[in-house]
Amino acid sequence: MAAPILIMLVEDNEDDYEATVRSLRKNHFINPIKWCRNGQEALDCLSGKGRAPDAPAAQKPDLIMLDLNMPGIDGRHVLHVIKADAALRSTPVIVLTTSTDARDIAECYKMGANSYIQKPVSLAGLTDAIRTMTDYWFNVAILPNNADDE
Numbered sequence: 001m002a003a004p005i006l007i008m009l010v011e012d013n014e015d016d017y018e019a020t021v022r023s024l025r026k027n028h029f030i031n032p033i034k035w036c037r038n039g040q041e042a043l044d045c046l047s048g049k050g051r052a053p054d055a056p057a058a059q060k061p062d063l064i065m066l067d068l069n070m071p072g073i074d075g076r077h078v079l080h081v082i083k084a085d086a087a088l089r090s091t092p093v094i095v096l097t098t099s100t101d102a103r104d105i106a107e108c109y110k111m112g113a114n115s116y117i118q119k120p121v122s123l124a125g126l127t128d129a130i131r132t133m134t135d136y137w138f139n140v141a142i143l144p145n146n147a148d149d150e
Contacts, residue, residue, distance in 0.1 A: 004031040008061035010042040012070040019123055023130040039073030062143050068097040083112035090144040
């Protein structure tokens with residue numbers, strides 16, 4: 001039996017995290033969501049740091065939703081690390097940020113982002129954006145089988 005689809009949400013703002021999860025749930029996404037509160041936590045989780053040496057490997061996310069503007073290690077650096085890592089680069093990364101700066105958009109796509117979505121201001125707008133995103137990534141696109149990367 002296949003593991004459920006896992007989303008990693010890298011978001012430093014608790015209100016944005018809760019709004020995104022609420023929007024996912026309103027769109028009937030009932031699978032696990034791994035919340036990483038900053039870039040360092042995301043990199044640690046993706047690399048397996050912090051687990052007991054004999055603990056089983058954590059499930060790699062099937063899709064990563066990534067905020068850009070975070071204190072410390074920002075989303076740009078996290079994106080760069082993911083796309084430079086042979087074991088992670090096939091994982092789709094959706095940049096979900098407030099920035100509409102053309103330089104941010106161009107830089108993220110150049111580094112390998114799979115989508116770039118501006119966070120809508122309203123919960124209804126976010127729910128609509130999440131509906132479109134989940135419809136595409138989980139009903140239209142075929143996600144890579146992360147088990148084949150190991």
